[in-house]
Amino acid sequence: MHRRYWLPGEEIPPAVVTSGGKEGELVMASVKYDIEVQVSRVSVSRLLSEYWNPDPVREACKLCPDYGKVWSCPPGVPEADDYLKPFREGFLIAVKVKYPEETRTLAVSAAKAQEIRNQTYEKVKRNLLLTLLELEKEFPGGICIGAGRCILCSHCARQDGESCRYPKLRRYSITAFGFDFARMVRDLLGIELLWSPDGLPEYDVAVSGLFYT
Numbered sequence: 549m550h551r552r553y554w555l556p557g558e559e560i561p562p563a564v565v566t567s568g569g570k571e572g573e574l575v576m577a578s579v580k581y582d583i584e585v586q587v588s589r590v591s592v593s594r595l596l597s598e599y600w601n602p603d604p605v606r607e608a609c610k611l612c613p614d615y616g617k618v619w620s621c622p623p624g625v626p627e628a629d630d631y632l633k634p635f636r637e638g639f640l641i642a643v644k645v646k647y648p649e650e651t652r653t654l655a656v657s658a659a660k661a662q663e664i665r666n667q668t669y670e671k672v673k674r675n676l677l678l679t680l681l682e683l684e685k686e687f688p689g690g691i692c693i694g695a696g697r698c699i700l701c702s703h704c705a706r707q708d709g710e711s712c713r714y715p716k717l718r719r720y721s722i723t724a725f726g727f728d729f730a731r732m733v734r735d736l737l738g739i740e741l742l743w744s745p746d747g748l749p750e751y752d753v754a755v756s757g758l759f760y761t
């Protein structure tokens with residue numbers, strides 16, 4: 549798999565796009581998807597001043613079925629201003645998982661759509677986290693933030709009342725920090741989030757962050 553990394557000080561385009569090829573194409577015999585990656589650099593001060601709105605987001609988090617069940621998610625996630633204080637800026641990294649028409653027609657119910665997501669979107673999120681954990685090593689003192697709940701274990705230890713099994717690898721979910729997420733992704737990455745309650749939208753987006761001093 550070809551990866552392109554950017555180092556501090558190196559010029560990066562405001563949005564870097566790569567179209568998925570073979571690596572994103574095959575999942576199951578009849579399920580196909582494509583990926584598109586976009587990266588945008590943003591200062592921590594801008595993120596906090598323009599997009600941080602913790603109170604309503606915290607309330608919305610309580611409606612999530614994973615609330616209180618995964619150590620990467622609320623309650624217990626630090627305040628964004630405290631957590632990001634050591635960092636000057638960061639990259640927002642978005643991976644669009646695009647479902648072609650032939651895949652969308654397979655999602656005839658919410659359950660089937662979830663099954664397809666488990667084979668596509670969830671896999672992409674896991675690979676994104678593993679890639680960012682590697683990339684983090686290039687930024688001493690930096691830290692990445694995951695795209696959604698931690699999925700390193702199939703069953704989070706929190707559900708059994710136990711401590712995180714991999715505290716050094718676990719990263720908080722970017723959606724847990726109280727940002728106005730849809731507006732942030734629209735403004736900074738130019739991506740509109742889509743929903744399709746009973747099937748698959750045209751695409752899902754996994755958004756993560758990598759922050760450095």
Ligand code: SF4
Nearest residue numbers: 619698701704712713
């Ligand atoms: S590493 Fe495992 S135990 Fe820790 S938060 Fe992630 S899923 Fe839960």
